[in-house]
Amino acid sequence: MKKRTIFTLIAAGLIGSLSLTQADTHDEARKLRDQGDILPLETILENAAKDYPGKVIEVELESEYGGHQYELEVLDKDGKVWELKYDARSGELLKKELED
Amino acid sequence: MNSLKLRLGTGILLSISVIFILLWLAGSYSIRVLIEEQMSTRLTHDSESLLSRLQFIDAAQIRIDSADIDSIYHQAFSGHYFVIRSGTSIIRSRSLWDQDLQLPSPLAAGSRQLRLIGPQQQTLLVVQHVYQKQGKPIDILVAEDLSSIEKQIKHFRNWFGLVALVVLLLLVLVQVFIVRISLIPLQRTRQQIAELEAGQRTQLDSHVPTELQPLVGEVNHLLSRIGQRLQRSRNAVGDLAHALKKPLTVLTQLSQDDRLRQNGDIKEQLDYHTSEIKRSIDHVLKRARLAGEGPAIAQFSLQRDLPPLLDTLRSMYPDKVIVPTLTLHDHDLVPFDREDMMELLGNILDNACKWAQHQVNLSLDINTALQIVVEDDGPGIGSEDLNRLTARGTRLDENIQGHGLGLSIVRDIIQQYAGNISFTNVHEYNNGLCVEISLPLKQADGPSA
Numbered sequence: 001m002k003k004r005t006i007f008t009l010i011a012a013g014l015i016g017s018l019s020l021t022q023a024d025t026h027d028e029a030r031k032l033r034d035q036g037d038i039l040p041l042e043t044i045l046e047n048a049a050k051d052y053p054g055k056v057i058e059v060e061l062e063s064e065y066g067g068h069q070y071e072l073e074v075l076d077k078d079g080k081v082w083e084l085k086y087d088a089r090s091g092e093l094l095k096k097e098l099e100d
Numbered sequence: 101m102n103s104l105k106l107r108l109g110t111g112i113l114l115s116i117s118v119i120f121i122l123l124w125l126a127g128s129y130s131i132r133v134l135i136e137e138q139m140s141t142r143l144t145h146d147s148e149s150l151l152s153r154l155q156f157i158d159a160a161q162i163r164i165d166s167a168d169i170d171s172i173y174h175q176a177f178s179g180h181y182f183v184i185r186s187g188t189s190i191i192r193s194r195s196l197w198d199q200d201l202q203l204p205s206p207l208a209a210g211s212r213q214l215r216l217i218g219p220q221q222q223t224l225l226v227v228q229h230v231y232q233k234q235g236k237p238i239d240i241l242v243a244e245d246l247s248s249i250e251k252q253i254k255h256f257r258n259w260f261g262l263v264a265l266v267v268l269l270l271l272v273l274v275q276v277f278i279v280r281i282s283l284i285p286l287q288r289t290r291q292q293i294a295e296l297e298a299g300q301r302t303q304l305d306s307h308v309p310t311e312l313q314p315l316v317g318e319v320n321h322l323l324s325r326i327g328q329r330l331q332r333s334r335n336a337v338g339d340l341a342h343a344l345k346k347p348l349t350v351l352t353q354l355s356q357d358d359r360l361r362q363n364g365d366i367k368e369q370l371d372y373h374t375s376e377i378k379r380s381i382d383h384v385l386k387r388a389r390l391a392g393e394g395p396a397i398a399q400f401s402l403q404r405d406l407p408p409l410l411d412t413l414r415s416m417y418p419d420k421v422i423v424p425t426l427t428l429h430d431h432d433l434v435p436f437d438r439e440d441m442m443e444l445l446g447n448i449l450d451n452a453c454k455w456a457q458h459q460v461n462l463s464l465d466i467n468t469a470l471q472i473v474v475e476d477d478g479p480g481i482g483s484e485d486l487n488r489l490t491a492r493g494t495r496l497d498e499n500i501q502g503h504g505l506g507l508s509i510v511r512d513i514i515q516q517y518a519g520n521i522s523f524t525n526v527h528e529y530n531n532g533l534c535v536e537i538s539l540p541l542k543q544a545d546g547p548s549a
Contacts (some may be wrong), residue, residue, distance in 0.1 A: 026176075026194045032199040041176060041197045042220055059176035059197065 029061050032068065039087035044070050048089055052082055061088065069094060105279050112275050113268070120264040128257055135249050136225060140213055143227040143242040146170070150240055151184060151231050162189045162238075169193075177219045179245030186238045200341055206230065206239040215246075222247055274458075285309050289316060298433055299398025302327070338388050347408045390446035399433045400441035402426065402464070409445060410462075417453040425463040434470050435541060436517060444513045445472070448535055451507075452476040455533065469519070472537040480531035486523050514539065 030036045038061075045056060058073035068088035075081055085095040144548040162184065172180040183201055184191040192200070199219040218224040219302040226244040231238045247545075268442045285308045295301045303317045303323060351374050354360075360367040390412055409421055434441070445467030452460045465471040514521050519539035526534045 026192065026197045030198040030200070038198075040199075042199075045177065045220070056177075058176065 001059055025061055031076070032061075032088075038068050038070075039091050041070070044086050044088070047093075048072055048074065048086070050072060051093070052076065052084060052096070054082070057081070073099065103299075104283070105276070108279050109272065109275060113272060116268055116271055120268065124257065124260055124264065127238065127260060128253055131253055131256060132249070135252075136246075139244055139249075140227050141242060143225070144211075144229065146182070147227060147229050147240045147242045150239065150242070151233065154184065154233060154238065156234060156236075160187055160338045162186050162187055162191060164191055166194065171175065177222075179218075179222060179247070181218060181241075181243045183241045184238065185240075186236055191478055197255060201241070201243065203241070204228065206237070213349045215242065216246065218243060221248065228476075278380045282309070285312055293319075296323070297399060299401060299404075299438060334388055337384055341384045341388075344377065344381055348374060348381065386450060387443060387446065389416075390442055390450070398438040400436050401433050402428060403432050405438060406445075409442060409449070413446075413449050413453055414452075417456075419458075420453050420456050422449070422453070423459060423461050424434070425461065427463070427465040429466055431466045434466070434539075436470070436539060440513045440516070444510055446475045446539070447507070448472070448509050448537070452478070452533070452535070455479065468543070469540045472539075474535045475526050475532055477532040478525075480525040481523070481534050483525075486525065508538075 029038070029041070033040055041059065048056070051062075052074050054074040054076040055084045056072055057075050060071045062069045062071055070086045072084045073081055074084060074087070077090050081099045081100045083095075084093065086092065087094055150169070152165050155163055155165075157163050164184070170180075172178050173182060173193040173195050175195055177199075178195045180193070181196050181201065182191075182193045183196070183203060185203075185206055199217055201218060201224075203548065204214060204216075207228055208228055211227065211229040214226045214228065216224045216226050222245040225246050226241055226243040228239065228241045231240065288313065289304060289308060292301060292304050294303065303320050306313065306316055306320065308316050313401060351370070355367055355370045355374060360370070390409060406424070406426075410424065414420075424428060449460065449462065452474050453476070456476035457478060459477050461473075461475040463471075463473045465473075466540065508525065511521065514537060517539045521538075522536045524534045524536070526532045
């Protein structure tokens, strides 16, 4: 229960800015996956868990440069948050960096 | 399964194991039920809060403001999901991302609880409710991942199993300890029975646990009965012998009667038979005297039983010297029945004393067998009779005076203990008789009758 309240607090800030676009992102993601344009999130997460074990605290689907990218935020066991960017079609890791 | 320890051990192990397994199952089940009930209540709350935030855009379209929803429903594959259906319009929680739940058909009314497989193979507890809002049916499914609970239950099970195993082990140890302690009286009684056989005690200690008391009581009762019976039969034989003595004296006197002189053959027969009766009576009385007062069941103790026997013989033959030579090698008890040995030694020594002029030598030697050698300085026996005496199965009672009844009993005893006897003449002692007896120690564990 405690966890959930903490999450609510964190999320309040996070979601506040995104709420307008978010409502449709996941429906979009499903449509793209059904069309075969992007890989299922499960596959992306599986790969990410292999390379960067930790807890996935945020997932976003972005569209830049005419393609789709999955941007993950992973909390590792040292408490550091990693930002990982995968090509949503090929599953290739595009970028990783420690979030400030 | 003839060991009490083993039987008790298996019994307790089985019953405790069954109890633990039942506790284990009941424990896991209750925890699961409790958690799921709590979870289902929470899911219903979430379902109702979703309903309150639900808006109709138009007659057919529904929408929900995602800002009002708990963030856990936003995070992809978080384990918390919802699906809202109204007519053809569907809202999925963001956490479902690109996955669909295998939706059950909408309910007509009320609610139900079910399980579905969600993203990443999560097992979901699903609560489905159907509501009416603005006259339209709204079907809401709220789901939560059970994996973490399954993990907790598994954790509990492992811990419980481990604790149960340790407790079980401790209980078995304690039980083995208790059984060992409870069986100590039994071992003590067994020790006492060994002492009984060795003649070191006449009764078993009756201060034993209640469970053992009937057994010990029975054995004690039997022992005293045997003792009484032995005493009674000794007395009876003695009484009979004494009772026969007087009429026998009368018969002996009658045989001297003048009227019998004329019938020499009758007198001869009468003399012979009365003397036979007298010999038998004397033998019985002597035997009773030599046997002395002893426990009914006992092994022969050289230190306890030999001196009184020699004393008795010395008092019976005050003018003869008995010289014992003992090579015992620390032996005291020999595995032969006390009564048998008293009878055997008594008979042989009595015979020797009877025929000796001055001295009787007794030598006892123990190695693998008990070797008894008795020599007298009497007249000895003719070589023809010697051979017949030594030959197996020959009874010389009738032929050799004084070696009669006693010898046949001696033979029986020796045969019983698988021993042997031989007779020779001792030249140093004026042709006296030498009797050698050998009784093997090993075979004497259980005398073969």
